Amino acid sequence: MSSDEAEDASVHSDAEERILSTGLLTIRLERLIKRVLSSPLQREFLTRAELRVPKHLDMRDMGRAVMDKVNTMDTERMIQLLKEAMFCQLRAASERASWYTFALHGQAVVTSPRGRRKIARHIEHALDGTADALVDRLQEAVWVVLFSRHQLQGLKSARRHTPVTATALVWYPGEPALYCSRPKPAGRLLAAVSAGLGFSEARPYPLSGRKLSTMRLMFTAKKSRRFHDCELPADEYPLEM
Incomplete structure (x- = not known):
């Protein structure tokens, strides 16, 4: 030839x-x-x-x-x-799927608003470019959804249906908890998201179950022994309004 x-x-x-x-x-x-x-x-x-x-x-x-x-x-x-x-x-599916709780520790002092794109870039950099991050403020919660960049790149030359998975992490500003769609996310993933949200680390917390809203109420009740609203003033949220 x-x-x-x-x-x-x-x-x-x-x-x-x-x-x-x-x-x-x-x-x-x-x-x-x-x-x-x-x-x-x-x-x-x-x-x-x-x-x-x-x-x-x-x-x-x-x-x-x-x-x-x-x-x-x-x-x-x-x-x-x-x-x-x-x-x-x-x-x-957030009110049907299972969620797993991680307690946030070491909150940093937020001196200026931190935008969604900045948080996403911080997380992607901390994960050495192995993941794509989508970050958004939806109603009360901050959603971080991570995709494997390797899986996404594989779609460009796939000859069969290759799996594409995503990991969702949800944080309610003012509350020291991170709710994850996976029971055992990688430690570096938790560290990257925690730092992006202004905390030093996230540790496993013995609370899991279905319905995101229920997990939030149960965590709040366990931490304070009573239900209360932890909402912060709008100008203290680390995301753009």
């Missing part, structure tokens, strides 16, 4: 691989988006993902409109959409 033929074969192979991986990614996205659009957070998903589709459509037509947009996206944009959809899916 001549060098020109070898180069043509390589280009053809790369093109086939991109077509295959993008096709698998589209199928994965279609299934995930269908689930998210059927949840109460469909509007939030459309806003987060910057998908400008008519709000008056029913779920079926909305799904078609979203997939029409997906079919025009490049792989990087599709992966970003996948992360946003998984973020919203975790949110939608």
Whole structure:
């Protein structure tokens, strides 16, 4: 085989691989988006993902409109959409899924507001670029959702449905607890998120169960022996309002 033929074969192979991986990614996205659009957070998903589709459509037509947009996206944009959809899916399941509690220690003095992007960059840097972090303030809680960068990169050349997992951690400002969707997250992950939120460490706490709101109430009750509201004034939150 001549060098020109070898180069043509390589280009053809790369093109086939991109077509295959993008096709698998589209199928994965279609299934995930269908689930998210059927949840109460469909509007939030459309806003987060910057998908400008008519709000008056029913779920079926909305799904078609979203997939029409997906079919025009490049792989990087599709992966970003996948992360946003998984973020919203975790949110939608927060009152059904299991949560595990970690007590936060060594709160640092916050001298200036710390924005979402700054927290995300801090966490990603602390994890040596092995994870992508999505951080957002949603109602009372701060959500941190982490994705393995290795898994996300694998989607670009996948020849089969490769797993993509996410770890969600939730913190209520003013309360020394971190709630995690995994029972045993890596120590460096906990350290990175704790530092990003302004604490020195997070230690396992013997409290787990379903429903995020229940876990919060139980932790507050155990710590103070009574239910109370730990909300801080708005200007003391370490996130942009």
